[in-house]
Amino acid sequence: MLIPCPHCGPREVSEFTYIGDATKVRPAPDASADAWSDFVHARRNPRGRHAEHWQHTAGCRAIVRVTRDTVTHAVYGASLAGPWGEGEAR
């Protein structure tokens, strides 16, 4: 599996550390316990296309938002996470 890091180009998966599901949005600090439990524990766990965060720990150390297929392991693309990335800021 190669992940195309926006800074470093395509790099081997073992250079990255998996963070997890990128669709989870951190609730407001005063959100309900249920909202927090949902953020921490509940996962769609899709079979197929999955948006996920990886950190390029053995490279530029950026956190990257990757779209990948969980059945074929095909990587569709990657952008920087947060306000620097394309698409929604997360």
Added chain:
Amino acid sequence: MRFSAAALVRGALTGNRDWPRQWRAAAPKPTYDAIIVGGGGHGLATAYYLAKEHGLTDIAVVEKGWIGGGNVGRNTTIVRSNYRLPQNAAFYELSMKLWEGLSRDLNYNVMFSQRGVLNLAHTPAQLDAYAARGNAMRFEGIDAELLDRDAVTAMVPHLDTSPSARFPIVGGLLQPRAGTARHDAVAWGYARGADRLGVDIVENAEVTGFLREGDRIVGVATSRGEIRAPKVGVAVAGSTSQVMALAGLDDLPIESHVLQAFVSEPLKPIIDTVVTLGAGHLYISQSDKGGLVFGGDIDGYNSYAQRGNLPIVRDVAALATAMFPNISRVRLLRQWGGIMDMSMDGSPIITKGPIDGLYLNAGWCYGGFKATPASGFCFAHTIARDTPHPQNAAFTLDRFRTGRVIDEAGTGPVPQLH
């Protein structure tokens, strides 16, 4: 037919041509008293104990593939109850006791071999932690022995216990009653046992939806037609999120990850126990055919591919040869993967609901083989009585919301770390 010494002799004298099928190829009936979705070890054991312990024999096990094709036939077969948290210790020790009588109970040799499981310690602090765990186990009535380096060397002579080892060994925690079992035989033995009590084992039937009446689940839609029952138990391991989403529950505390296993070419006996590394993650034993059976970490990202990637192959090979330098030129024979239902706290879920008529058994991470007997036993109890057995009362779905998580590894809600 029953297996016995006489039956073996008869089989040998007739060229082993007359052994019957071990379970019927059942076609689904329109209705049952209960349906179990998933014909892995846990589903089959559940059906067996429903029939044996609760007299519920009008049951179907609905399996999308063939018996033994899932994780029950893909694991590294380690059976142990060396847990520290009381909920886990009591549950896995119940399982151990069931393992100890299983071949006799099923009249089927599951080749349960209590060859011991030895966890290696590499620092004095780690040995202290093992001593604490061993003491906690002994309080629960579970066997545990703390070994020093000399005792480890005597027990596993091919292990590199020298001070110059890549991960120097200071001792270990041994559970003598732990060991291995033949995984396929466990699936076949439970399938045969359930079938003999009247359970229909329906293979090649994929569950594609749930039937509802009002707020209740009243059956399943399958690729072989609709089947109705007032109680439907789901035990589909790595497919849990997919199957439960069919019932509208698409936010379970579970991620699916791939775990690989490896078998080497056959060797003369060199390891007669199960050894696990305490620096990094590797567990190794030797099968009766002589192959070294080993595995390590999960690949570490969501996956439904029943195959893994090369970085883990490299890691596992490096760790195995660091432990046993004399196997560095041994060739790998086979390697494969299975999909783990990794829960957010590393512990399982065996519970009624959350919808009436539906029961859930999931979250086995990569330790569900050893749980097979107790999982079936407790899930059967939960389904038959609509209330949990004392040994699975803590394994609720609700615990994540209420904060009563059972985090044996202490790593937090990060599935790839459990």
